[in-house]
Amino acid sequence: MFRFVVRRLLQTIPVLFVIITATFFMVRFVPGGPFTSERALPPEILRNLEAHYGLDQPIWRQYTNYLGRILRGDFGPSFKYSNRTVNEIIGDKLPVSLELGGLALGVALLIGLPLGVLAAVRRNSWLDYLASSTGMLGICVPTFVLGPLLVLFFAIHLRWVNASGWYDWTDRVLPALTLGFVYAAYLMRLTRGGMLEVLNQDYIRTARAKGATETRIVLRHALRGGLLPVISFLGPAVAGILTGSFVIETIFQIPGLGREFVNSAFNRDYTLVLGTVILYASLIVVCNLAVDVVQVWLNPKLKFE
């Protein structure tokens, strides 16, 4: 187990390295820099700015400098917000995005898992059909349609909540529901499928023959196996929730890192783009690793190869 985790951790290092390198050179080789604006800066000032940020050095030098800094956990100064470092900006905005993502994941699990289990247990009942239609709805009505529609109805028409902002808990409701609903749909489908497969297995029949109650069979015996496909989906789901928050934060005007990332790309704020990409990539890679470990832990058939 320990060796497995260590090996997988070591495998993530080259992946992260590739991501950093690719992003670094992509960002550097594009036309237009952070200091290109409508009004051309006088050449002396431009030179001073570039010297200040180390942009006058040869590119490989900049690259090794950057790698060195990242190893020390320092993402450097922001190009666009003078006097602010990328670390400060991330420290400001990331908690907001994490809260949104956490709430959305909670919504997804709370709706998706019970509905999926019930749909599988009561197969072909009205509940199953309800769950299936909900699942299809979540997959076919994307967040950028659902979000504005919810705002239109609950914020503008009924005036129950604010249309945008991020102040008290009522502001959390619509964004978390919007972002979570899609994943609730996927989780529901996967849970239902997984549970159906497991409920047909011999060991479930054995448990039934031994007189275990239906609740016990579902919760104690079936759930563990039935949740396997769900667990393996959680890695991609977390990645999706992270990138999905770009749209949600735009719709609801939430001051999170997702909106900041999109803005920084538009502004060509190199260091901020690099910093956020590396952060997102690491988060996703770590989540995938965690999912792998949990999966093997739950399913003895898979050995820690």
Place this chain on the structure above:
Amino acid sequence: MSAVAPASVELERGSSPGRDAWHRLQKNRLAVAGGIMLLVLTVLCVAGPWFLRATYQEQNLDLGATPPSAAHWLGTDTLGRDLLVRLLYGGRISIGVGLCATLVALTIGVVYGAVAGYVGGKADAVMMRLVDIIYALPFTIFVILLMVFFGRNIILLFVAIGAVEWLTMARIVRSQIMALKKMEFIEAARALGYGHRRIIFRHLLPNALGPIIVYATLTIPAVMLLEAFLSFLGLGVQPPMSSWGTLIKDGAEKMEEFWWLLVFPGGIFSLTLFSLNFLGDGLRDALDVRAAKD
């Protein structure tokens, strides 16, 4: 194992596997409805604009935004442009992007997967390890970067989206080829002295066509979703051209006063996704394709 599972029991004589699947598909009412809906939408989007007087950029600033009426069935936007006309033109772009990017993904995925599965051994291990690694990358982020930095042109959009969506196709094709290549007819083809390329493209791939069709059908909605996602962030199709994604974005900005600008584009987009998914699911059942786990 052929692409189509040997049919269950009483088959009328002379029924080919393809026709058999076709019959099964016809019995699935949702899938048929989805297929018809798609056909209608595509015909409307392609041919509709020819029969309408207004063009998508024709403005009428005096008119401004009006709710649905007899003259403008779905209303007009703030610049007085007819929403129905814009939706039809937008549909051309959205459906076009969906098809083209799927084609890109299909080509890369099929060739990659077929080669990996056919060659096998070390090369296969390396190639699939690469796919695993790419799977783990935050690809949406890279597409966003690409679109921001290298101008928002529509060709790049196809390539970027296609480059993201080929991975699943590669895995599916590979597992199919792996199973097929051990069969006798491939041995026969080899004994006849055919080259690798001929064996892959003439003998192996046609037998893997079922899963390929199914996953291509399911890739189209995923691609359209990604395009709309990018357009919603302002990174996709640029004005005066519009896709459904950009129309939804405009609608979301103005919905407070002009609800129809959001509801109709959002509705037609979701309807299209519904149709594609139902058709894809129906095809999967009809062709009896089991999800390739590996």
